[in-house]
Amino acid sequence: MTTTGTADDRPLFGPESRFSGFFDDPRWALAIIRATVLEAAHPQIGAALVDNSTFVAHPWRRLRNTFLSMRRMFGADPAVREREAARLNRLHARMSGSDSRGRAYDAMDRATRAWVVATLFESAVTMCRLSGQPLDQDTMERMYAEYRSFLAALDGDASELPEELDDFWRYFDRVVEDELENTEAARVILYRLFDHLPAPALLEGAPTLWAAGRAVVGPLLGAITVASLPESYRRRAGLPEMPGASTLMQGAYCAAGLARFLPEGWINAESIIEALSLSPGSDDPRARTVAALAARMKRASALLRLLTPLSGVPQPDPAPSGGTGESRRSAEEFFRKVLDQTGDGHLDWPDLAAMARELSTRLDLDEPEETRLYDAFAAWWRELQAALDTDGDGRVSAEEYAAAVPSLAGPALIRVAEVLFDVTDKDGNGTIDAVEYRALFRTAFHRDLTTTGGTYSRSAFVGDFLSFMSGRRTNTAYDPLLTDA
């Protein structure tokens, strides 16, 4: 594995690399969106995204995970990188299936994975070109070497990408010309994601403000991204050419490029992403600053609501209905926010796999714990399917779920809780002590607990987890884990 050392002896990874220079670059945000569309336009990746990805329902969590993962991959520490590569490989090994036309996909396919790295590299180069600060040949070649070693760290070697930069452009154009399609996943990113983007945790208290901003920015981002895609792909996919879109796109890239004149440290991708993901109610010390910011947002949206003109005649207000309707609604709400991770309105294996993925990422699980957790979730899925899928279509709808909530906590779900307990109970003494419990909450649930002593027994833990997962109790400490947007 060639991870360090080139002709000029600067390391390919770590803080010296071209890549980390782009980390805090606002242009990178636009470039990442563009790269994601190019990835999604690849039929194999597109099919995998549509089936498995949580990015429509939980885009902010997905963004944060991707960001942290890339930082580990491009960090200076080879041990961290190897571990992250192994984790990514395990994660992708669990994704395979077939698309709507019956063509098989496999997230471990080497050529496909090379394409992901290729889009990231090409988008970085293009972003510099579009913002009027093109890279010189040497820098470009260095950066290409960095991305090739990134692929090598993942795949063992980088033979799927041409060795020389000159050949890369031919390779890239060929894939764009021959392989890319107007996939559903690409359309979802271009036209649906930004229009329905849920508010990040920070802005959850200000839905009106968020919706108003999104209504303007969403279509703009879509138009900017379309205009920045390769011409031949736009033609083949039949994407609309909008007058002025290319000017707008170049303006956006240039404006984002101007941020380089800001004082150093003003724009830091990590703190921005972390701040967006913090929910104001959590006990994190940084949350106080966030809470102050959230209060301002709340006031701004209150003003916005008060200033919105009243629509027509005041309509009589129906009294809120109570009783069974209430609990049914909360079950459906739970279904939407927690269970349906892929946001397609159905509960399916990819939803539960996404939960297992999220938990093992947050808890930083290694083998064999990770497999045990996946197995437990798989068993729970079979249990759910058998109990809830009344119309036999292989998946569970929100209605089927809401109707069967009371009987949800079967033995397989208990098994999930037990596995979770076991991986937390590092010293294996049958109880989670205060330190382990705090660590679990801090890493998995992003909560800082103030408890100082005491232990949590297996049965107490299992009981709590069950009542959360069967939707019987909301507002538990588990909520932020799987409901984060």
Place this chain on the structure above:
Amino acid sequence: MPRHVACVMDGNGRWAQRRSLPRTAGHQAAETTVIDIIEAARAAGVEWLSLYAFSTENWNRPGAEVDFLMGLVRRVVRKHAPLLLARGIRCRFLGVGDSRIPRELARDFEDLATLTADNRGMTLTVAFDHGGRRDIVEAARSLIRSGTPADEVTERLFADHLPFPDTPDVDLVIRTSGEQRISNFMLWQVAYAEWVFPEVLWPDFRAPDFLACLHTYRRRDRRFGGVPPRTMGETS
């Protein structure tokens, strides 16, 4: 200068009847007075102003009038929100517990309170769906729930369980239209208040009338249950 002035806005219906207008016209005319009095109180240096807009007993009025009032209050709140914010007035709504209050209106109340929560100019408390006895009962409930032993309950502690416990005692209550009743208004807080009863109806009540009431108050000899001071006539 009174620190806390409260107004019972009485006489809207009679004002309309005298002009052969529907009662609702009286409520509409009251809007001008409300804004005028808020400005006058702020300019005069009153720190706390409370307005009695709707009592728990007002639900007994004809349905059409109640509906009209709800719509009117909503329009007034939305129309004047930017002004109240700009004037540095902190707004809050006392009561607002009944489920018959339209959800949109409750939302607007909440929004206005959120919007102006950090203002430090004057605190405007609008009693809407308010009843003094209900507040006292609520405070008693909250006290019992907190498990306070009976011997430890003091007036001060009890007051801490009332809604908006930071509200100081009312110094002056103005009830327009010549009616002389308390009507279940902020019963706890008016314990030592001075009352004035101008004859003018609320829609005709204006800043000069308000200042006249403040003047009357200043000439009153407030004793808080003690003996009159030896020097008769004008004190403070």
